[in-house]
Every structure is written in C-alpha cells, then in structure tokens.
Amino acid sequence: MGATIKDVARQAGVSTATVSRVVNNDHRISPATRQRVLDAVSLLNYKVNTVARSLKSKRTLSVGLIAPEIDNVFFMRVARGVEDRLGEEGYSMIVVNARESELREEAALELLLEKQVDGIIAIPSGSRGDHLALALQARVPLVLVDRLVENFTTDAVLVDNREATYRAITRLATGGHRSFGFIGGQPHIFTARERYQGFIQALRDQGIPPREEHLLFGDFHIESGYHLMKNLMEQPDPPRTVMIANYFMHIGVIRYISFQRGQIPPDLYLAAFDNMEFSAVSSVPSLSIAQPIDQIGRHAAERVLQRIQGDNENWPCIERLPTKEITYNDQHHHQP
Amino acid sequence: MGATIKDVARQAGVSTATVSRVVNNDHRISPATRQRVLDAVSLLNYKVNTVARSLKSKRTLSVGLIAPEIDNVFFMRVARGVEDRLGEEGYSMIVVNARESELREEAALELLLEKQVDGIIAIPSGSRGDHLALALQARVPLVLVDRLVENFTTDAVLVDNREATYRAITRLATGGHRSFGFIGGQPHIFTARERYQGFIQALRDQGIPPREEHLLFGDFHIESGYHLMKNLMEQPDPPRTVMIANYFMHIGVIRYISFQRGQIPPDLYLAAFDNMEFSAVSSVPSLSIAQPIDQIGRHAAERVLQRIQGDNENWPCIERLPTKEITYNDQHHHQP
DNA sequence: CTGAAAGCGCTTACAG
DNA sequence: CTGAAAGCGCTTACAG
Structure with a gap:
C-alpha cells in the first residue's frame, strides 16, 4: 500500500x-x-517509515511512561506534562500501567526496552527499585517521578513532602490551631511516610503533643478517608484540625462531612495534600498543599530528554519542586 | 551494548x-x-529488538490513542480500559494529546501512521472527520470512541446519550417531577447535542412545556456549571429538577450548592450525565447516568484488535453500550 | 550536488 | 531439524 x-x-x-x-x-x-x-x-x-529509520538511526523518538495506576488525576496530569514537553521535541509517549505491582512494573520495563524506547519515566509502584536497574544496564535513561525507591538511585522529580507538610502545619499551629488529627497512608509508601514525618515534626517543634487516637492510617483511597474521618469525628474529643495526606482520602473526608453536617464541630478545619478540582468544594475552611503537577511532568520529560542527548551532568539529579499552600477560608473567594 | x-x-x-x-x-x-x-x-x-522485528514482520504491536484532553477522568478511564485489553494481547499504547484541535488531531494521526501503529483509537476533538480518512487510506483500522463525526464513518464505541437522557428524564417525570432545568453544552459537540435532544424529547412526550429561561448552555467545564447553576437558582421561579449534561459542569453545580446552601430550594433534585468519584458527594438528592467507561475502552480495543486481525465483518460497527442510572437519594446508602 | 553500496537486527521461504 | 541468503525501508560514509 x-x-x-x-x-x-x-x-x-x-x-x-x-x-x-x-x-x-x-x-x-x-x-x-x-x-x-x-x-x-x-x-x-x-x-x-520510522520503524526502518529507527533501525538505522538507533533512536525511536519514543519514551515510555510507567505508572502504578493510569485512571487517576495525579497520574494523568503528570502524563499530560510529559506528553506536552515530549511532543515539543518530536517524541511520543508509550503508556504502560503497572497496576501497583512491582512485577508488572518490571515486565513493563522489559517491554519498553525491547521496543527500544530512548528513555523511560516511571512513577514507582513499590518501595524497592532493584529491578529498575535493568534500564540503566541497557543504557536507557530512567527518571523517577513522585516517589523515590530503595536500593536504586537515578534522576527523579518530586516535591519535598516532608517540608511542605511541616510548613503547612507549622503555619496553622502558629496561627492558633492546637488540636490536630492526621489521616495518613501506609508507611511503606514513600509519600505517606514523608508527609507523616513532616506532620509529626511540626507538632513536636510547636510543642503540641500528638494524641495517639488522632493519628489514623489508611490506604490512600476514598473509602479509607471516609471511615477514618468518621472514626475521628465520633471520638468524644475529636481533633479540630485534620491533616489528610492525599487527595483520594480527602474526597472521602469531604463525602463524610457532606452527610454528617450536623455532627461536625463548627470550628473544624482541614489541611490536605494535593489541590484538585474538588479541593474547593468542601464547605469546611481548608488549606491545600498544591504540587505543581504539570511542572513535575514537564521537568521529568526535560530531564529524560537531557539524558537522551547524552548530557550526564550531575547524575543522579533529585529535583524537588516547590509546593504552594492554597487556602479556602472565605467562601466568596473560591467562586470560580 | x-x-x-x-x-x-x-x-x-x-x-x-x-x-x-x-x-x-x-x-x-x-x-x-x-x-x-x-x-x-x-x-x-x-x-x-522489536524495531528490527517490526520492519520484517510489518507489525509493531502498538496502537495509537488520540484524545482531545488527557488530564480528564473520562479519558483516563477509557485509556485504562484500552491499555488493559491491549496489554492482554501483547500490544502497547501510544498516547497523543490533540488538545481539542482538529489540526493537532490530524498531525497526531500522521505521526502514528509514520510510527506504523497497527491500529488507532480516537476520541474525536471536533465534529468533522474528513481528515480521519487518512488512517483508512493507509489501511490502518480506526475506532472512534465517545463521539461520532460528520463526513466520515468507521467503527465506533459509545453510549446512546439521547436514549439514556430520555429514559432518565421520563422516569423522573413519571415519578412526579414537573419543573425541569437543563445545563448543557454547545450543540456542535456530539454528546451535548444528543443529551439535549433526549431531554427535550422526554419533556415533550410527558407533556411538560420546556421553559426557555431554564435551558442554559455552557462549555462543559467546571466554571460554566457553577455560573449556569447560579443563574438558574437566582431566577424568581427556579426549576426544581436540574439536568446537567456532563461531569465537569456537575462539579461546578455541586460547588455552587455547597456555598449557597441556604438559598437552594429544599426540594431541589439533580440529574447528571456521568457518574464519577464526586457524584456521590452532593448533599442534594440526585440521579447519575453512568457510562460503562472501562467497558467502552475495552470494547474499543477489542474492535481494533479484531480489525487488525483482518476481520472486517460488519464494518463499520457502531456499538452503543448500555448506561445505568444510579440514584443518590438516601444518604445512608452512599456511605462507602 | 548525487549515487552505489553497506548495513541496522531481525524473519522466513527455500533447500537440504 | 538447521542454515544460507534475501530482504524489510531506511541512512550515511565514501567516492566522485
């Protein structure tokens, strides 16, 4: 034809x-x-025919993107930033879903290497990274996003979860907040751990003793947020300020509040990691820690392109992008 | 190496x-x-080295996915379904963002053809499809998702927006609802058009005359939903049942309600196309028309694989998947 | 400025 | 069961 x-x-x-x-x-x-x-x-x-071209030139102008979940706002914003930047340089993006499994992540990596991608960007599925060394062995640059892993180091783009949480909580504490609860994730997850550490450290430094029964840990999903918030609010002395460690749990919390309106302390205040479409919806005053998600994607793409170009300066480069605090206190401010 | x-x-x-x-x-x-x-x-x-293999075998085991926006829940769920099904057959997915432009959509198509993808799945960006013929000329199967286009026919997987809306409104009307408002999209968008038609037809068939000032049209984004809902609710005689034609406008509506709680008619009821994480959050009773989004993605992948296999039976096949109505009336039912 | 030729890393009909 | 050889569609040093 x-x-x-x-x-x-x-x-x-x-x-x-x-x-x-x-x-x-x-x-x-x-x-x-x-x-x-x-x-x-x-x-x-x-x-x-770029297939023939690639065979000769040894470059496919394609980059693989591996993620633990692809139907997820955070991931797709990263993907968007990545695609944007790659597209500007004529590269395209192959997306593989690792479905939270290190095994599938490894399989994805192998697939991409067989496809001769010029570079790989990965949001790690697990906490270990031994298998990721495959990419580097094949001399294919690999950039991590959002999370770091154990036993393996390479370029990465993420935020300082610890610092961002620390700053937010410190700001609230100096602003008069004294009764804190925490809805977090499992400690084997990198971001969950960093965010919890920042929270605890801030309380310590502010001289506020954390109360055991106010520190709850779930699985970063909606239901979990709902139930942990229910747990907190049904306690005889519920915390007045609740820090929620990720967006999906935040949704669960908002859901709980929208149904229990009557039984919520009138001075309740929420602080949450990530700022998405729905962060503004809660009728409770709140603070969101916003990651520059598009930028994370673009920077990761930028980094991988740099390495593809053969520029290996200051490898491995762990880039921490700045977060922003966004407050939703006055309802008239967040009308679109 | x-x-x-x-x-x-x-x-x-x-x-x-x-x-x-x-x-x-x-x-x-x-x-x-x-x-x-x-x-x-x-x-x-x-x-x-699959590049060399592909050059010989004339198959790349890759499929392109073109979408008008990639940081969008609907799209990402489709992508997930597509990736799932493709992965099962050893195919991978190249994602290209057309950013709502027919021009970029055409460029994306050309890029994918040069990459020798075995098939293409596209959510069209515009209402015209002339440029999509490129794929078929190159004998690369093309499957449309979510929307149909003018001047061009090929396989497609979507829902019957008209019928689904018609049924939902009819059901509400026979259940006693009499005062309907509509928050829709621009008529040049396929889904916006179909949903509006279903709505109007249902009112007609139920003998409810539509009131001009209760029919508003925006751009399918959050802000638009917010403002149109504000417009409706500030009218001297606001509608008691509001149909919202897409998810993002629904978010805007929920946002408005969560801030204006006092000024909302106590018997307000919402009906909305699409059922996502946040559909359950509204404190107003509501009905969601749920598309089987994962299935749409999987079926599209299935179709493109079939065509890649060389099976051209009953082409073009326009597959309309069934929707489901989900009601959020009783608050105790939607606790996760 | 242009062409002949080698070669990228595979697969596969053909022959044995 | 195995190998020699052609060829997929390009690019690029080399020569002129």
Whole structure:
C-alpha cells in the first residue's frame, strides 16, 4: 500500500539516497532536484517509515511512561506534562500501567526496552527499585517521578513532602490551631511516610503533643478517608484540625462531612495534600498543599530528554519542586 | 551494548535463523539446540529488538490513542480500559494529546501512521472527520470512541446519550417531577447535542412545556456549571429538577450548592450525565447516568484488535453500550 | 550536488 | 531439524 523511498526515487528519477536527503532536509541538494522529489512525495503520498529509520538511526523518538495506576488525576496530569514537553521535541509517549505491582512494573520495563524506547519515566509502584536497574544496564535513561525507591538511585522529580507538610502545619499551629488529627497512608509508601514525618515534626517543634487516637492510617483511597474521618469525628474529643495526606482520602473526608453536617464541630478545619478540582468544594475552611503537577511532568520529560542527548551532568539529579499552600477560608473567594 | 541475535548465534554455535526460531517458540527445534540457544540468550542477556522485528514482520504491536484532553477522568478511564485489553494481547499504547484541535488531531494521526501503529483509537476533538480518512487510506483500522463525526464513518464505541437522557428524564417525570432545568453544552459537540435532544424529547412526550429561561448552555467545564447553576437558582421561579449534561459542569453545580446552601430550594433534585468519584458527594438528592467507561475502552480495543486481525465483518460497527442510572437519594446508602 | 553500496537486527521461504 | 541468503525501508560514509 504505502509508497516506499524506492517508489519515490523511481518516480523522481533519483537515488534513494537523494530522497532520504530531501526528506531529512539535508542542505546540499539542488533546488531543482529537491522539487522533483517533493513532487514525487506528494504524488505518491509518501510517508517515512520510522520503524526502518529507527533501525538505522538507533533512536525511536519514543519514551515510555510507567505508572502504578493510569485512571487517576495525579497520574494523568503528570502524563499530560510529559506528553506536552515530549511532543515539543518530536517524541511520543508509550503508556504502560503497572497496576501497583512491582512485577508488572518490571515486565513493563522489559517491554519498553525491547521496543527500544530512548528513555523511560516511571512513577514507582513499590518501595524497592532493584529491578529498575535493568534500564540503566541497557543504557536507557530512567527518571523517577513522585516517589523515590530503595536500593536504586537515578534522576527523579518530586516535591519535598516532608517540608511542605511541616510548613503547612507549622503555619496553622502558629496561627492558633492546637488540636490536630492526621489521616495518613501506609508507611511503606514513600509519600505517606514523608508527609507523616513532616506532620509529626511540626507538632513536636510547636510543642503540641500528638494524641495517639488522632493519628489514623489508611490506604490512600476514598473509602479509607471516609471511615477514618468518621472514626475521628465520633471520638468524644475529636481533633479540630485534620491533616489528610492525599487527595483520594480527602474526597472521602469531604463525602463524610457532606452527610454528617450536623455532627461536625463548627470550628473544624482541614489541611490536605494535593489541590484538585474538588479541593474547593468542601464547605469546611481548608488549606491545600498544591504540587505543581504539570511542572513535575514537564521537568521529568526535560530531564529524560537531557539524558537522551547524552548530557550526564550531575547524575543522579533529585529535583524537588516547590509546593504552594492554597487556602479556602472565605467562601466568596473560591467562586470560580 | 545490547547483544544481537548474531552474538547469540555465535555463542551458541548455531545460525541466526535458529536463534530466531527458538526466541519465537518455533516447534521444530531439537531440545538440545534449544537449550544451548537459551543458555546463550541468558548468558548474553539478549533481548529481541522489536524495531528490527517490526520492519520484517510489518507489525509493531502498538496502537495509537488520540484524545482531545488527557488530564480528564473520562479519558483516563477509557485509556485504562484500552491499555488493559491491549496489554492482554501483547500490544502497547501510544498516547497523543490533540488538545481539542482538529489540526493537532490530524498531525497526531500522521505521526502514528509514520510510527506504523497497527491500529488507532480516537476520541474525536471536533465534529468533522474528513481528515480521519487518512488512517483508512493507509489501511490502518480506526475506532472512534465517545463521539461520532460528520463526513466520515468507521467503527465506533459509545453510549446512546439521547436514549439514556430520555429514559432518565421520563422516569423522573413519571415519578412526579414537573419543573425541569437543563445545563448543557454547545450543540456542535456530539454528546451535548444528543443529551439535549433526549431531554427535550422526554419533556415533550410527558407533556411538560420546556421553559426557555431554564435551558442554559455552557462549555462543559467546571466554571460554566457553577455560573449556569447560579443563574438558574437566582431566577424568581427556579426549576426544581436540574439536568446537567456532563461531569465537569456537575462539579461546578455541586460547588455552587455547597456555598449557597441556604438559598437552594429544599426540594431541589439533580440529574447528571456521568457518574464519577464526586457524584456521590452532593448533599442534594440526585440521579447519575453512568457510562460503562472501562467497558467502552475495552470494547474499543477489542474492535481494533479484531480489525487488525483482518476481520472486517460488519464494518463499520457502531456499538452503543448500555448506561445505568444510579440514584443518590438516601444518604445512608452512599456511605462507602 | 548525487549515487552505489553497506548495513541496522531481525524473519522466513527455500533447500537440504 | 538447521542454515544460507534475501530482504524489510531506511541512512550515511565514501567516492566522485
């Protein structure tokens, strides 16, 4: 079906080398020849076969993106930033879902390496990274996003979860908040751990003793947020300020509040990691720690492109992007 | 760096043909030879180069996915379904963001064709489809998702927006609802049009005259939902039942309600297209029309795989998947 | 400025 | 059961 470079060469009465040069914008080609080739190209509706090109050139202009979940706001914003930046340089993005499994993550890595991707960006599924070394062995640059892993180091782009949480809690404490609860994730998850550490440290430094029964840990999903909030609010002396360590648990909390309106302390205040569409919806005053998600994606792409270019300066580079605190205190402020 | 089939052949003392056969699980290979090859493979850590393989075999085992927006829950769920099903058959997915532009959509299509993808799945960005014919000309199967386009027909997987809306509104009307408002999208968008038609037709058939000032149209984004709901609710005689034509406008509506609680008619009822994480949050009783989004993605993948297999039976096949109505009336029911 | 030719790493019909 | 060889569609040093 598709015309090949040979067909174009025949049609234009030149060699395939010449056609290749025209297609690749080689300068030293006479205008006349160039035009004849171009005519043949459009006559035959020729499109370059990048598979053949890649075999020769050893570059596929494609980058793999591995994530623990792909139907997830955080992930898709990262993906968007990645695709944006890659697209600007003519690269495309192959997305693989590791479904929270290190095993599948490894399989994904192998698949991508067989596909000869020029680079890989991964949001790690687990806390270990031994298997990720595969990429580097194959000399394919690998950039981590959102989480760091044990036993393996490479470039990474993320935020300082600990510091961001620390700052937010400190700010609230100095602003008069004294009774804190925490709805967190499992400690084997990197971000869950960092956020908890920041929280606890802030309380310590502010001289506020954490109360055991106010520190609850779930699984970063909606239901978990709902139930832990229920647990907190049904205690005889519930915390007045609740820090929620991720967006999905935050949704669960908002859900709980929207149903229990009557039984909620009137001075309840929420602080939550991540700022998404729904962070503004809660009718309870709140503070969100916003990650620059698009930027995380773009920076990761930038980094992988740099390494693909062969620039290995200051590898491994762990880049921590700044977060922002967004407050929803006055209802008239967050009308769109 | 990477060992090639030649290296393996040399190491094992066989021809490259034999190595290829072992790697591809050709049956007629003696166990002894097979073992020697396998040993060489693992010794050299050999991985097949699929670029070379594809050049020979004319198949890349990859499918392109083009969408008007990739940081969007609906899209990502489709993508998830697609990736799931493709993965089962050893195919991978290249994602391209058309950013709501037909021009970029066409560029994306060309890019994917140059990459020699075996098939393409697209959520169209615009209402016209002339440029999509490119794929079919190149004999690459193309499956549409969510929307149909003008001037171009091919396989598609979507829901019956008109019918689903019609049924929901009819059900509410026969249940006693009499005062309907509508928050819709622009009529040039396929889904916006179908949903509006279903709504109007249902009112007609129920003998409820639609009131002009209760029919508002926005742009399918959050802010738009907020403002149109504000407009409706500030009218002297606001509608008691509001149908919202997409999820993002629904979020805007929920936001408005959560801030204006006092000024909302106590008998307000919402009906909305799509059922997502937040559909359950509203404290107003509501009905969601749920699309089987994962299934849409899986079916689209299934269809494109079928066409890749060369099975062209009953092309073009427009598959309309069933929707479900989900009601959130009793607060105790939607506790997770 | 242009072409002949080698070669990228595989697969596969053909022959034995 | 195994190998020699052609060829997939390009690019690119080399020569002119």
